[in-house]
Amino acid sequence: MGSISLNSVGVVATSTLFDNLSLVIGEGDRVGLIAGNGNGKTTLLRCIAGQQDVTHGEIVRSRGLRVGFVEQDVPPRLLPLTLRDAVLDALPADARDTDSWRAEVVLDEFETPDDMRGREVSRLSGGWLRLMLIARVWINEPDALLLDEPTNHLDLGKIIQLERWLKNATRSMPVVIASHDRGFLDASTNRTLFLRPGPSHFFALPFTRARAALAEADEAAAKQQERDLKEARQLRQQASKLTNIGINSGSDLLTLKAKYLKERAARIEASAVQLHKERAGDIRLANAGTHAKVLVAIENLTVRTPDDRALFSIGKLHLFQGDRVVLLGRNGTGKSQFMKLVTRAMSGEAIPGIRVTSSLRLGATDQEMSQLPSSGTPFDFIAGYDQGDQRTKALLAAAGFPVDKQTQPIARLSFGQRARLALLALRLSEPNFYLMDEPTNHVDIAGQEQLEAEILEHGASCILVSHDRSFVRNIGTRFFEIAGGRLVERDGPEGFFAAMASVDQ
Numbered sequence: 001m002g003s004i005s006l007n008s009v010g011v012v013a014t015s016t017l018f019d020n021l022s023l024v025i026g027e028g029d030r031v032g033l034i035a036g037n038g039n040g041k042t043t044l045l046r047c048i049a050g051q052q053d054v055t056h057g058e059i060v061r062s063r064g065l066r067v068g069f070v071e072q073d074v075p076p077r078l079l080p081l082t083l084r085d086a087v088l089d090a091l092p093a094d095a096r097d098t099d100s101w102r103a104e105v106v107l108d109e110f111e112t113p114d115d116m117r118g119r120e121v122s123r124l125s126g127g128w129l130r131l132m133l134i135a136r137v138w139i140n141e142p143d144a145l146l147l148d149e150p151t152n153h154l155d156l157g158k159i160i161q162l163e164r165w166l167k168n169a170t171r172s173m174p175v176v177i178a179s180h181d182r183g184f185l186d187a188s189t190n191r192t193l194f195l196r197p198g199p200s201h202f203f204a205l206p207f208t209r210a211r212a213a214l215a216e217a218d219e220a221a222a223k224q225q226e227r228d229l230k231e232a233r234q235l236r237q238q239a240s241k242l243t244n245i246g247i248n249s250g251s252d253l254l255t256l257k258a259k260y261l262k263e264r265a266a267r268i269e270a271s272a273v274q275l276h277k278e279r280a281g282d283i284r285l286a287n288a289g290t291h292a293k294v295l296v297a298i299e300n301l302t303v304r305t306p307d308d309r310a311l312f313s314i315g316k317l318h319l320f321q322g323d324r325v326v327l328l329g330r331n332g333t334g335k336s337q338f339m340k341l342v343t344r345a346m347s348g349e350a351i352p353g354i355r356v357t358s359s360l361r362l363g364a365t366d367q368e369m370s371q372l373p374s375s376g377t378p379f380d381f382i383a384g385y386d387q388g389d390q391r392t393k394a395l396l397a398a399a400g401f402p403v404d405k406q407t408q409p410i411a412r413l414s415f416g417q418r419a420r421l422a423l424l425a426l427r428l429s430e431p432n433f434y435l436m437d438e439p440t441n442h443v444d445i446a447g448q449e450q451l452e453a454e455i456l457e458h459g460a461s462c463i464l465v466s467h468d469r470s471f472v473r474n475i476g477t478r479f480f481e482i483a484g485g486r487l488v489e490r491d492g493p494e495g496f497f498a499a500m501a502s503v504d505q
Contacts, residue, residue, distance in 0.1 A: 002062030002143055003027065004048060004174055009057035011043055016197045018044065021057070023193070023202050025144075025174040030166070032189035032207050033178040036444045037400070037416030040195050041178040045069060045146045048176065061144075068142030070134050072149050072415075079122040083112070083132055086121050090136035106139045109169070111161065126153025126367070134162075144174040151181045152415075152441060153367070155331045156467040160501050163187045180444050182207055183469035228268055235265035292357040294318050295433055295461055296342070301353030303334045303341060311337060314353075314487045317480075324455065325463045326472050328496045329482035335465050338482075339366070339437055342463065346433065363431030367438040369422045372410055378421055379406045385428040399424045415442040423451070434462035440471050469497060 003026040010019035017040030025031055035041045046052040048059055049069035061067065078086045088096055088103040107117055110131050116124075124132065130153055137145070151159050159181070166175065166188050179185055185192070185207035192210035194201040201217055203210040239261035246254030296319040303311045311334030319325060329335050345354040346362040365371060373381055378401055383392045396406045399420050410418065419442040426434070434455075440448045452474050455462065466472050472493050479490045490496065 002065040002174070004062075004065070004067075004144060005060040006048075007058050007060065009047070009054050009059060011040065011047065011052075012055045013043070018195050018197060018200055021195075021200050025176060025191075027172050027174065029191050030170070030175040030177065030189045031191040031193055032185040032210075033176055033193050033195060034185075034207070034445060035178075035195040036446055037420070037442075038414060039197075042072075042148055044195060045148055045176065045178060049146055064143075066140070066143045067146065068137035068140065068144065069146040070137045070148060070150060072133075072152070074121065074129050074133065079120070081121050082118050083107075083121060083124060083128065084117040086132055087135045087139055090139050102139050106135045109138070109165070110135055127155055127158050130154055131158065131162075138169075142173075145170055145176075147175070147177045147179075149179060149442075150177065151179060151184050151467075154467065156469070156497070156500050157330060159184055159467060180440070180442075180448065181468060181470075182445060182448075228271075232265040232268040235261045235268070239265070292359050293321055295321055295323075295357050295360050296346075297355040299353055299355075301341075303338045305334075305337065310485070312482045312485050312487055317487065319461070319463070321461055322459050322477070323461055324475050324477045326476035326479045326493060327463060327465050327482070328479060328490070328493060330500075333482040335482065336437070339435060339463070339465060343435055346435070360433050361429075361431045362433055362435065363426045363429050364435040365422050365426055365437065365439055367441055369418055371425055372418060372422055374411070376410060377407045378410060378413070381410065381421065382424065382428070385425070387428070395424060395428075416444060416447075419443045420447065432461065434460055434464070436462055436464040436466070438466055438468075439464065440466060440468045469493070 003024055005024045006021050009021040011017045012019075021044075033041050033044065043052065046069070047054050049067050050061075051069070078089065081089060084103055084107065087106060088100055091099055091102065112131075112135075116128065121129070121132065130150060134147070134150065150162060154162065163184065166177075177185070177189060189206050190204070192203050192205055192207050194210070194214055201214055203213050205213060239258040242254045242258035242261065245251070246258060296317075298314050298317040298319075300316075301314045303313070305311060327335050327338065341351060342354065343362070343364055345351040346356050346360060346364075378396055379392055382395055383389065387395060393403070393406065397403070401417070401421075405413070405417070410421070413421065423439070423443075439451065443451065448468070448471060452471065454460075455475055464472075464475065476493065479493050479496075480487050481490050481496055482488075
């Protein structure tokens with residue numbers, strides 16, 4: 001199938017994204033590409049695909065290697081087309097009539113229902129849009145595959161389906177996957193590249209094991225830096241003593257030796273190991289607290305579709321302070337409808353079957369980040385929480401928004417930046433109960449881990465829906481599955497995950 005070689009590759013934008021990157025991605029290598037939001041993942045993929053030039057170094061592809069690059073955005077011109085025609089559109093124009101059968105074959109490969117193939121792209125869910133973009137690349141039979149955040153908006157079933165497909169269909173080709181989904185990375189990769197402005201780190205290991213190896217490397221680098229700087233300090237102290245003795249005694253030899261020691265200290269300081277610091281902004285939460293033990297009581301509730309079809313029922317459910325409830329269920333079982341119903345009840349609307357303590361203060365975030373305004377800037381939005389100009393600037397800077405980003409239109413922010421802005425607003429609302437629908441979508445791994453730590457540290461009470469298996473395992477204390485038209489409490493999420501993995505195998 002061929003290979004891709006990176007030789008001393010670097011890219012400098014307003015700052016260095018990565019530098020002196022050298023590695024070979026060969027047949028059967030499935031590389032997980034890890035970096036914070038805005039720290040160069042997409043840029044590197046574009047360089048490998050030949051869509052962007054590197055600042056220095058070179059990228060060499062095997063002769064004739066066809067590289068398929070699955071980007072995150074849907075071209076607007078595809079929106080009026082049907083799913084099938086959007087996939088067919090990726091073929092060269094002169095091949096669309098004779099090779100139209102290939103669209104059907106690729107859609108079969110992704111287990112696309114017949115009714116979905118004729119649906120307009122503008123009416124597709126985020127998950128099907130993602131699979132459409134992959135199918136558009138796959139129809140041209142690439143020899144290497146680049147995937148930029150392929151699991152965003154996919155439900156767990158589709159994520160597991162994608163894992164199986166990658167394992168089987170791309171077994172003998174070079175693959176690079178930029179992703180923040182830790183479970184997906186562990187299941188789909190056998191190599192990991194941690195992309196950094198300074199020395200990047202490449203391990204022949206899947207993500208979790210590579211992360212442990214990276215921690216060891218960073219710890220060794222910190223100790224080496226400490227030793228180097230200690231030696232430099234000692235040399236400068238010796239030089240200072242010799243300088244004083246030389247001046248007092250009039251010895252040019254001692255003065256010359258002191259100069260040599262200072263130069264040696266300067267060389268050590270210049271070459272000392274530079275420690276990596278994540279440039280992503282902090283994610284923080286707040287917890288206003290409440291004396292109530294039972295925050296939400298649900299009894300004899302039926303969750304229905306907007307057209308009044310019953311989805312599932314709840315006999316009796318009490319949510320206590322400190323509960324971190326995970327809602328599990330296949331797509332279409334009613335998770336989103338339940339979250340909307342609870343949101344309305346917690347916002348003060350009278351919903352038969354749901355009682356909410358009067359001291360509850362709700363903080364909610366959803367997949368669409370609907371709490372963000374459609375217009376305005378991050379500064380305008382956060383200033384609306386009565387923080388004052390200087391405090392607003394400081395909060396945004398801490399959340400990863402430099403001054404130039406604070407006054408950009410929210411619509412021009414990356415999805416990762418919007419997610420961080422939504423979480424900052426969630427914190428400023430000072431809730432004591434969180435409703436989180438896919439809160440880790442678009443948030444980088446460092447941000448996910450910060451969010452987990454904040455939830456645990458504050459003892460936050462919450463209901464969450466997430467397809468991120470690592471996040472669910474790390475956060476949940478109670479697990480409820482929608483099954484057989486009822487909400488059933490489970491001991492943990494593993495049975496549901498196993499059931500999803502066994503579908504159609």
